[in-house]
Amino acid sequence: MQLQLLDADYTLVNGRPIVRLFGKTEKGETVCVIVENVRPYFFLHPREDIELKDIEYELEKNNLDYEVVERFLPIGWSPKPVKMLKIIGRDPSKIPEIRAWISRFGTPYEADVLFKYRYMVDNGLRGMAWFSVEGKPVQTGTVKCKTVCADRIKPLEMLSNAPLRYMALDIECAPQSGLPNADNDPIIMISLVFWPDWKGKSSIVLVSKHTSLPDCIGFADETEMLKRFKDIMDDYDPDIVTGYNITNFDLPYILRRLEVLDLPRDLGRAEKAAWARKLSMTQAITLTGRVVVDPYDIIRRDPWVKLKRYDLRTVAKSLLGEEKLEMSGSSEITTLWKGGLEDLKRLVNYNRRDSELAMRLLLEKGLLDKFFEIAKISGLLLQDALGGQSMRHECKLLHEFRKRNFVMPCKPDGAELTKRKAEREEAGLKGALVLEPETGLHASGCTIVLDFTSLYPSLIKAFNICPTTWLKNVGPDSPPHFTSPFNTCFVKPEVREGVLPAIVRELINTRAAVRAQARTEVDNEKKRILNAKQLALKDMANSLYGYTGFVHGRIYVMDIANTITAYGRDTITNAKKIIEDNFPYKVIYADTDSTFIKTDIVDLDAAQEMGIKISRFVTERLPGLELKYEKLFRTFLIETKKRYAGWCFEKEKDGWKDKIEMKGIETVRRDWCALTSETMNKVLDIVLRDGDVKKAAKFVRDVIADLIAGKVPLEKLTIVKGITKDLEEYDGVQPHVELAKKIVSRDPTKQRMVGERLEYVIVKGNALLSKRAEDPEFVKAKGMEIDSTYYIENQLLPPLERIFESVGVSRTELIHGTKQMSLLSALNGQKPTPSPEKTVLKSYEAIVCRKCYWSFRRPTLTGVCPTCGGQLFFSSGTSLGKFLEPTKS
DNA sequence: TGGCGGCGGGG
DNA sequence: GTGTACGCCGCCA
Numbered sequence: 045m046q047l048q049l050l051d052a053d054y055t056l057v058n059g060r061p062i063v064r065l066f067g068k069t070e071k072g073e074t075v076c077v078i079v080e081n082v083r084p085y086f087f088l089h090p091r092e093d094i095e096l097k098d099i100e101y102e103l104e105k106n107n108l109d110y111e112v113v114e115r116f117l118p119i120g121w122s123p124k125p126v127k128m129l130k131i132i133g134r135d136p137s138k139i140p141e142i143r144a145w146i147s148r149f150g151t152p153y154e155a156d157v158l159f160k161y162r163y164m165v166d167n168g169l170r171g172m173a174w175f176s177v178e179g180k181p182v183q184t185g186t187v188k189c190k191t192v193c194a195d196r197i198k199p200l201e202m203l204s205n206a207p208l209r210y211m212a213l214d215i216e217c218a219p220q221s222g223l224p225n226a227d228n229d230p231i232i233m234i235s236l237v238f239w240p241d242w243k244g245k246s247s248i249v250l251v252s253k254h255t256s257l258p259d260c261i262g263f264a265d266e267t268e269m270l271k272r273f274k275d276i277m278d279d280y281d282p283d284i285v286t287g288y289n290i291t292n293f294d295l296p297y298i299l300r301r302l303e304v305l306d307l308p309r310d311l312g313r314a315e316k317a318a319w320a321r322k323l324s325m326t327q328a329i330t331l332t333g334r335v336v337v338d339p340y341d342i343i344r345r346d347p348w349v350k351l352k353r354y355d356l357r358t359v360a361k362s363l364l365g366e367e368k369l370e371m372s373g374s375s376e377i378t379t380l381w382k383g384g385l386e387d388l389k390r391l392v393n394y395n396r397r398d399s400e401l402a403m404r405l406l407l408e409k410g411l412l413d414k415f416f417e418i419a420k421i422s423g424l425l426l427q428d429a430l431g432g433q434s435m436r437h438e439c440k441l442l443h444e445f446r447k448r449n450f451v452m453p454c455k456p457d458g459a460e461l462t463k464r465k466a467e468r469e470e471a472g473l474k475g476a477l478v479l480e481p482e483t484g485l486h487a488s489g490c491t492i493v494l495d496f497t498s499l500y501p502s503l504i505k506a507f508n509i510c511p512t513t514w515l516k517n518v519g520p521d522s523p524p525h526f527t528s529p530f531n532t533c534f535v536k537p538e539v540r541e542g543v544l545p546a547i548v549r550e551l552i553n554t555r556a557a558v559r560a561q562a563r564t565e566v567d568n569e570k571k572r573i574l575n576a577k578q579l580a581l582k583d584m585a586n587s588l589y590g591y592t593g594f595v596h597g598r599i600y601v602m603d604i605a606n607t608i609t610a611y612g613r614d615t616i617t618n619a620k621k622i623i624e625d626n627f628p629y630k631v632i633y634a635d636t637d638s639t640f641i642k643t644d645i646v647d648l649d650a651a652q653e654m655g656i657k658i659s660r661f662v663t664e665r666l667p668g669l670e671l672k673y674e675k676l677f678r679t680f681l682i683e684t685k686k687r688y689a690g691w692c693f694e695k696e697k698d699g700w701k702d703k704i705e706m707k708g709i710e711t712v713r714r715d716w717c718a719l720t721s722e723t724m725n726k727v728l729d730i731v732l733r734d735g736d737v738k739k740a741a742k743f744v745r746d747v748i749a750d751l752i753a754g755k756v757p758l759e760k761l762t763i764v765k766g767i768t769k770d771l772e773e774y775d776g777v778q779p780h781v782e783l784a785k786k787i788v789s790r791d792p793t794k795q796r797m798v799g800e801r802l803e804y805v806i807v808k809g810n811a812l813l814s815k816r817a818e819d820p821e822f823v824k825a826k827g828m829e830i831d832s833t834y835y836i837e838n839q840l841l842p843p844l845e846r847i848f849e850s851v852g853v854s855r856t857e858l859i860h861g862t863k864q865m866s867l868l869s870a871l872n873g874q875k876p877t878p879s880p881e882k883t884v885l886k887s888y889e890a891i892v893c894r895k896c897y898w899s900f901r902r903p904t905l906t907g908v909c910p911t912c913g914g915q916l917f918f919s920s921g922t923s924l925g926k927f928l929e930p931t932k933s
Numbered sequence: 934t935g936g937c938g939g940c941g942g943g944g
Numbered sequence: 945g946t947g948t949a950c951g952c953c954g955c956c957a
Contacts, residue, residue: 143946154946156947158946288943293942294943340942340943344941344942354942355943374944377944454946
């Protein structure tokens, strides 16, 4: 039988552990493979002064077996392995105790590896990978699916994935007041969406009162409903359980309700009760044999998805173009629940839609694809592959260390952690090099961006950087080695290839092969898997460096993390020098692994050609590394380190494609109103595409004028913030909290505002700013006036000022000529006339008339503006509008 | 610049 | 379950 490994756990039978592997056949059947006769173990490296017989006595006393084995120590190069004890126990859960007392004899290794992983690693099994089983069917009474007792298990190499069953769920509850509390507030409704269908239905809504609405099942009460919910779980038997924010809300809530109502909680494929453990903020839910997938978790952590908010409404809208149904908070749910048939119908539809959206996000956006591959590469079970980065590397390293006869250190305990943190505090981990940018607008020629491909992984590989190759003490007898810019030494690969370098090599080579394969693959399903796989390989390679500097990691050695970044800084500095020594261009900015080269080339094709030429030139001179042409900016504006925007051009099959690209300059932020975001975008657009700073400044003045004239619609001025706790609990004054208090005092039916999301605008008045937050509807109804000064000062100008300052337009110039000028000056006690000395000049590309904004390439002979006689000042790129050649796009 | 405090998603 | 772990943003000094 061939199975794809979906999940695993262990359980004790007659005091002895058995491993249970939950696998899927090619046809989608679920099989639980039972493995007997596996014992927990770990390694002990005894102290020099300890005699074997000292330990032997203790081991015997505690009914433990042992073997003397030879293993390499993980930190620091040594030519020979050392003698260690492999301590073999019986009950995995007893290992921590054993480890605690045995530590007085030496250093334990791998004493904290989860038992299921111990087995998997020892047998070459990886999550979502295939394996073959020979065995006999058995009945256990504890596992709900077909069960086989294994005689022989062998890992297999297969690309395909078994068909899985998905179930999305969403609950509703009607709290009496405020936030729902699982101890008291019942679940009123559960929507379930199935893929593929369950009994011909794609969805069903369970309702905790009698109803005859279509595709619904009504029950006498919550208890009956929950009983049926579990029955459906067992009957449909999903592999994947999903739902929006289910890990943090729905599942823990359901589990608590089952507990309160004294109902069984075995929602998985075995007898074990499902359980939720609280981490720092998020929880983790374990359903044996199934995988809980929360689209919220995945989307929020996806670096490609940048949204203002990550609620289901925003996410569904932007990723699926789909709307959530209208519902104005939990108080409305309670109202509808108490209402008539139409109300119930609306609630049911609302409930059903949320499950549908979660399911669609998961399936249509292929959210799991990459994680399947991460599981296969790292060896983690799918459930764990959905978690953080560190576990992936830990698992991968465990596999690779074992293959080479190395042992893995345990995770740091509290004392070790304190030590590491102190060490870091003192010596510090020096990061990447970020060059001080030449701020301002660069518009006279294209700015070329060249990136080192996978810089840190390449460095690890090129210089054999690894704890296992690290020469702690270098002497005349030391084997051939590299000496790093951090003054650390690593033996050369011909002496021994490090484990990290080997992992990186495999990841990089496999990725290249997978990408090549993906290009020629015609089958769409296979192509999708291959693409997910290359992304997973890239993720793994790029985050390996991070693991070497991860305080909670098993191979944390600050010297190694420091070595990698030191090589990185050296590399980028070298690249800059090579470029500037050999080409007539300047590197105006560089960050970690990318360089920005300013040229005088206006033609896009010529600029790209030059970029490729430079990248080849540099690559030839830096062995083991590749500097690659990335993209070009026709115009490029940089404010500070890490904050820039550019008119980006990328050549595609059907010609040049352009867009405005921004890094660090946020045009969307949840505490900004729409007007700010819109104005920011428009300003960058004018500056970069038209190259016309004066036009951009005028645009801002117009917006300010509209604002003062009250012509800006309220919707664009609305700021949204949520009330998260009882109003009395807030200390300090915040606008939305003050508004909530007002709403409560105006409307006695409103009790608590917890959980409400408030929209507000700031109105004119003499009171403190926070006290002047108002409900937009109330403002409309009462015809109140908004506080334009607030919007200009606090919303519009701060982000805009930074942009304009970098192109040499000061705040005073920005608002010059608007009524606001005098208004603000009066407020700030400033002189109303712009003072030229205060004008910020950072980049000098043009000379502009202060009065009419006409611009010149050189200072005029008279020293004043020939058109209007106005005073001239230096600016950057202001005259661009006149000499920018139209491009092919 | 750095440290502190609050908040996220869900109903 | 042989585990014990956030990370960003705004405010204020």
